Amino acid sequence: MSTFDYAPAPESRAVVELRSSYGLFIDGAFVAPVDGAAFKTVNPATEEVLAEVAEGGLADVELAVKAARRAYTRTWSKMPGRERGKYLFRIARIVQERSRELAVLETLDNGKPIKESRDVDIPLVAAWFFHYAGWADKLDHAGYGPDPQPLGVCAQVIPWNFPLLMLAWKIAPALAAGNTVVLKPAETTPLTALLFAEICQQADLPPGVVNIVTGAGATGQALVEHAGVDKVAFTGSTEVGKQIARAVAGSHKKVTLELGGKAANIVFDDAPIDQAVEGIVRGVFFNQGHVCCAGTRLLVQESVADEVMRKLKRRVAALRLGDPMDKNTDIGAINSSAQLERIRTLAEVGESEGAQRWSPPCELPDHGFWFAPTIFTGVTQAHRIAREEIFGPVLSVLTFRTPKEALEKANNTPYGLSAGVWTDKGSRILWMAQHLRAGVVWANTFNNFDPASPFGGYKESGYGREGGRHGLEAYLDV
Amino acid sequence: MTTTAAGLADVTASGAALRRFLHGLPGVDQVGAEARAADLATRSIKTTAKAFAIDLAIQMIDLTTLEGMDTTGKVRALCAKGIRPDPSDPTTPSVAAICVYSDLVGVAKEALGSSGVRVAAVATAFPSGRASMAVKLADTADAVKAGADEIDMVIDRGAFLSGHYLDVFDEIVQVRAACGEGDGRAHLKVILETGELQTYDNVRRASWLAMLAGADFIKTSTGKIAPAATPPVTLVMLEAVRDFREATGRQVGVKPAGGIRTSKDAIRNLVLVNEIAGPDWLSPVWFRIGASSVLNDLLMQRAKLATGRYSGPDYFTID
Numbered sequence: 198m199s200t201f202d203y204a205p206a207p208e209s210r211a212v213v214e215l216r217s218s219y220g221l222f223i224d225g226a227f228v229a230p231v232d233g234a235a236f237k238t239v240n241p242a243t244e245e246v247l248a249e250v251a252e253g254g255l256a257d258v259e260l261a262v263k264a265a266r267r268a269y270t271r272t273w274s275k276m277p278g279r280e281r282g283k284y285l286f287r288i289a290r291i292v293q294e295r296s297r298e299l300a301v302l303e304t305l306d307n308g309k310p311i312k313e314s315r316d317v318d319i320p321l322v323a324a325w326f327f328h329y330a331g332w333a334d335k336l337d338h339a340g341y342g343p344d345p346q347p348l349g350v351c352a353q354v355i356p357w358n359f360p361l362l363m364l365a366w367k368i369a370p371a372l373a374a375g376n377t378v379v380l381k382p383a384e385t386t387p388l389t390a391l392l393f394a395e396i397c398q399q400a401d402l403p404p405g406v407v408n409i410v411t412g413a414g415a416t417g418q419a420l421v422e423h424a425g426v427d428k429v430a431f432t433g434s435t436e437v438g439k440q441i442a443r444a445v446a447g448s449h450k451k452v453t454l455e456l457g458g459k460a461a462n463i464v465f466d467d468a469p470i471d472q473a474v475e476g477i478v479r480g481v482f483f484n485q486g487h488v489c490c491a492g493t494r495l496l497v498q499e500s501v502a503d504e505v506m507r508k509l510k511r512r513v514a515a516l517r518l519g520d521p522m523d524k525n526t527d528i529g530a531i532n533s534s535a536q537l538e539r540i541r542t543l544a545e546v547g548e549s550e551g552a553q554r555w556s557p558p559c560e561l562p563d564h565g566f567w568f569a570p571t572i573f574t575g576v577t578q579a580h581r582i583a584r585e586e587i588f589g590p591v592l593s594v595l596t597f598r599t600p601k602e603a604l605e606k607a608n609n610t611p612y613g614l615s616a617g618v619w620t621d622k623g624s625r626i627l628w629m630a631q632h633l634r635a636g637v638v639w640a641n642t643f644n645n646f647d648p649a650s651p652f653g654g655y656k657e658s659g660y661g662r663e664g665g666r667h668g669l670e671a672y673l674d675v
Numbered sequence: 676m677t678t679t680a681a682g683l684a685d686v687t688a689s690g691a692a693l694r695r696f697l698h699g700l701p702g703v704d705q706v707g708a709e710a711r712a713a714d715l716a717t718r719s720i721k722t723t724a725k726a727f728a729i730d731l732a733i734q735m736i737d738l739t740t741l742e743g744m745d746t747t748g749k750v751r752a753l754c755a756k757g758i759r760p761d762p763s764d765p766t767t768p769s770v771a772a773i774c775v776y777s778d779l780v781g782v783a784k785e786a787l788g789s790s791g792v793r794v795a796a797v798a799t800a801f802p803s804g805r806a807s808m809a810v811k812l813a814d815t816a817d818a819v820k821a822g823a824d825e826i827d828m829v830i831d832r833g834a835f836l837s838g839h840y841l842d843v844f845d846e847i848v849q850v851r852a853a854c855g856e857g858d859g860r861a862h863l864k865v866i867l868e869t870g871e872l873q874t875y876d877n878v879r880r881a882s883w884l885a886m887l888a889g890a891d892f893i894k895t896s897t898g899k900i901a902p903a904a905t906p907p908v909t910l911v912m913l914e915a916v917r918d919f920r921e922a923t924g925r926q927v928g929v930k931p932a933g934g935i936r937t938s939k940d941a942i943r944n945l946v947l948v949n950e951i952a953g954p955d956w957l958s959p960v961w962f963r964i965g966a967s968s969v970l971n972d973l974l975m976q977r978a979k980l981a982t983g984r985y986s987g988p989d990y991f992t993i994d
Contacts, residue, residue: 201727201949201957206719312717471914472707515950524719621702641704 203517206524208311213302218249219387221257221411222394224264225404231256236413238387241308242521242530242565250387253410255419258379261408262425265350265377268405274347274375278334285330285373287400292323295396299389301522303361306388308530308566309484310521321646322365325664328648329369332669336374339666341675347375348451348674349427354417354441355390356433357383357532358487358588363432364390366652366663368407374672376428377406381420383433384413385533418444426450430671432489435586435612435657453661453671455489455653457586458614460635461607462492462643465600466501468619472641474508477592480617480643482516482570485531486590489658490615492643494576494583496603499596506574506594513570514557531566531589540568540589547573547582552593578609586612600625608634613655617643636662683923687887690841697840697883703875703911712906718946722980725942729977730768731957732941733760737795737930737965739774741802741898747782750775752994754786761974761991764981770970771959772825776801777818784822795825795864799850802868802897804829808846815853819861826854827864829897830881832871840884847888864892864930864963869908870900878908882915886927894930898965903933909944913951929956932965938976941969 218235220227234252239245253261273281292299299322300314309318336345351371355363360382371378382390390409397407410416414437421429422444428451431441435456445452462480464473480492497505521529531537548554552573561567568589576583576593583593597603607616616635618626630638636653639645646652651667653659661671686696720728738757740749754773761767772793773783783794796818800806806814815826828850834842847865854861865885869878885893893912896903909931916927929952935941941964948956956962971991979985 200954201731201945202724203718203720204722204724206721316717468701469704469707470701472704472711475707475711524717641707 203525205520207520207522208301208304208524210301210305210522212298213305215248219251219391219411221251221253221261222391222397222407222409223257223261224267224408225398225402227394230254231260236384238306238385240305240565241385241532242562244564247305248388250391250411253381253412253416253419257410258416258419258423261379261410262350262420262423264405265379265408266425268403269349269377272403273372273377273406276375278336278375281372281375282330282333284400284402285326285333285369288396288402289323289326289330291396291399292319292326296320296323299361299392302392303389304521304529306386307357307360308521308532310526310529311524312526313484318359318362321648322361325362325365325369325648329373332370332666333373336669336673339669339673341670341673345374345673345675348672349376350425351376351378351428351430351672352420352423352426353378353380353430354421354433355380355382357386358484358489360386361389361393364393366432367430370663370668371430371672372406374669376672379408379410379420379426381410381412381417384411387411421445428452428672430661431455438659451671453653453663454659455661455663456614456657456659457612458489458491458654458658459494459584459586459610459612460490460492460615460617461494461496461610462617463496463603463607463619463629464498464501464505465603465618465620465622465625466498467621468501469621469641470501470505470508473619474505474512476617476619476641476643477509478512478516481592482513482528482590483644485529485568487532487536487588488644490637490644490652492615492617493587493592494607495592495594496597496606497594498603499598502596510555510557510572513572516557516570518559518567518569519562528570528590531568534566536588537566537568540587540591543582543585543587544571544591547576547580547591547593550580550582552576552580552582578606584610600629604629604632608632611657614653614658615639683887687841687844690839693840693844693884694838697880700879700883703879705875708875708907708911712910712947715946715950716906716943718943720942720946725976726980728942728945729938729973729980732938732945732964733970733973733977734768734771735959735962735964736770736970737772737774737932737963738770738970739898739932739965739967741774741776741797745776745779747779750779750782751786754783754792756970756992756994757792758787758790760970761977763990764978767974767977771963774827774965777814777821777823780818780821780823793824794822795827796821796823797827797829797897799828801827801829802899804831805833808849811846812849812853815850819853819855823861825862825864826850827866827894829866829868830885832868835872835877835881835884844884844888847885847890851889862891863889864894865890866894866897866932868897868900869895870902875907875911878911879915882912883919886915886919886925890927892928892930892963894932894965896931896933898933901934904931904935904965906943906947910947910951913947913956916956917952926955926961928961928963930963930965935964935966935969936972937969938972941973
């Protein structure tokens with residue numbers, strides 16, 4: 198060997214014990230679905246079938262909501278906050294203890310690199326439970342008046358991009374506030390939620406406080422439309438979010454929606470260029486671009502555009518795409534063939550609309566679902582790839598001349614979930630943050646998450662906030 | 676960089692021009708630079724890649740002794756170790772150079788003979804650099820005359836921090852002239868002492884300043900100040916040499932020194948070189964590691980890879 202080629206460094210999957218089939222987690226136990234329906238979940242990097250998972254129907258949702266109601270009225274809502282907090286602390290610690298197992302399973306089922314599930318997803322899951330465990334006995338001080346009350350039974354439907362982390366974002370604040378939950382994980386990534394159910398058993402969480410009903414769209418619809426549900430929380434596409442908003446309109450249900458995005462990552466000419474390039478890469482290629490707040494529109498000041506693009510292409514060419522279980526992999530697999538198809542279609546639209554497409558030389562594995570990191574230059578606001586959420590590793594590059602133009606272009610989108618600003622000038626960061634219509638504005642960083650910081654959207658990116666003190670409001674009767 | 680080789684000729688024409696240029700370099704975001712270095716530290720280098728990295732790291736070592744108590748005996752022992760680091764395994768490569776104070780250059784030169792291991796001498800009132808220009812030049816000339824192949828000079832950090840960039844520039848230019856002429860001249864490594872420069876912006880500016888003045892290598896530290904060669908500092912310097920070559924066509928080497936003690940540290944440095952500057956720098960001609968204790972750890976890891984077993988520290992020589 199004469200060049201520094203990194204030898205394969207695969208994480209062992211022996212730490213995970215996969216069962217051949219999984220039931221629904223209702224009232225503290227795994228049960229078979231009433232009508233016996235099931236579906237398969239595959240490893241998107243290999244197309245290998247990992248397990249068969251129960252498909253919850255109307256009758257199962259009924260049972261789960263009843264169990265959650267029972268647990269709410271008899272146990273959880275009556276329990277003092279400090280006792281609820283103990284359970285949450287216990288869950289957080291077990292997540293840390295079993296972090297390797299959770300990371301490996303997440304990577305197998307989702308396709309994301311082990312580096313990310315190990316260093317980002319699972320540590321944040323633990324952090325979320327720790328954060329809200331601390332709130333459980335301090336709700337009086339959350340700013341919602343003395344002794345704020347929980348809502349009741351929460352229906353929570355989560356996406357496949359951060360399966361366990363989205364579960365934590367939903368379950369931790371709900372339980373801290375005194376609610377019980379029925380959660381439906383995405384049909385392509387149900388396994389870590391089911392392992393989390395085992396963790397609930399291990400933590401002796403009272404039966405019915407957390408119920409996991411696996412299934413596809415119909416299961417989710419049955420859950421959010423169930424009359425026994427007091428609160429609906431959804432993270433996913435704007436299209437489904439609108440359906441949910443219509444379905445619950447006129448009911449007593451409180452709703453929070455965290456939907457799509459088309460975030461602008463804005464690089465000014467005085468930016469720390471090398472770190473901005475890192476931030477662009479992290480913004481759009483992190484988790485294969487399966488991130489609702491991904492910085493998919495790069496707005497770069499014309500005076501530094503050439504330099505930024507040259508450095509960006511060099512950096513993207515150094516990304517390592519391949520086996521997600523390899524510890525040196527930077528870009529993993531696309532989560533499903535359906536998502537891959539959607540990314541391909543939109544990338545073709547970008548080309549046919551006249552934008553210049555670039556990808557580094559990059560060998561894609563034969564099996565599984567893969568898409569090379571892709572950059573479109575010469576994109577204008579009128580291109581579909583500058584307006585529609587692609588949810589894949591595809592960056593659209595636009596340029597601007599003045600801060601005002603950057604701001605106008607950044608805000609000129611139906612979405613408003615996040616934005617990034619890169620400049621050495623503090624006053625410009627503050628000015629941009631004040632005028633950007635986005636729920637999260639990152640300054641000289643991107644895709645950084647913290648349980649203490651609220652997260653949520655403007656416009657078609659949804660409503661309600663998750664995280665921090667603000668995230669409690671969604672689960673309290675205020 | 677948007678600068679071109681032609682544009683760079685003017686930037687050292689006056690103190691004001693040099694200052695404008697150095698302050699016009701893009702800033703370094705501390706959090707981002709440290710995060711990138713930490714991310715690259717998670718690269719998992721195993722089996723064949725590890726064997727390659729260990730041998731390359733050994734060949735890049737400037738095996739160093741810079742103590743007041745250095746003697747001819749100590750230097751001779753170090754030279755023997757540098758030529759044949761592991762007497763029990765003749766496939767082990769030699770180190771790149773032996774690094775000593777200038778008065779011991781002759782001893783090292785004689786001990787190393789025709790082994791191919793080079794002699795590096797620290798000069799210019801190392802480590803503080805607090806002496807008159809005449810003394811610094813005499814120190815350099817002395818080492819060159821004694822046969823040093825490489826001169827490790829320190830910059831005047833006081834002048835740099837007070838913004839007298841042109842003074843620092845002139846000093847490097849003069850020391851370089853004292854290194855000799857033509858192909859046989861001693862190579863000049865310029866020590867920035869990044870632990871005293873403190874900010875990454877300063878590290879980037881000092882790197883460019885040294886390269887503009889003709890440095891063959893830029894080196895992080897003397898090893899006498901903590902922190903020395905931290906991964907983010909090395910990263911910023913690797914970005915600087917990469918960008919400098921892009922702007923001028925001239926390639927400059929990088930030498931982190933101080934604080935690199937384990938094989939893991941050394942391999943992480945090679946990952947930084949590979950992914951920041953690029954594979955062109957993966958050679959002892961363009962990257963050196965200034966260290967002493969790291970060598971035995973590399974030898975132990977090398978033996979472990981070859982035999983599958985760890986042997987104790989007593990199986991490796993302590994010179």
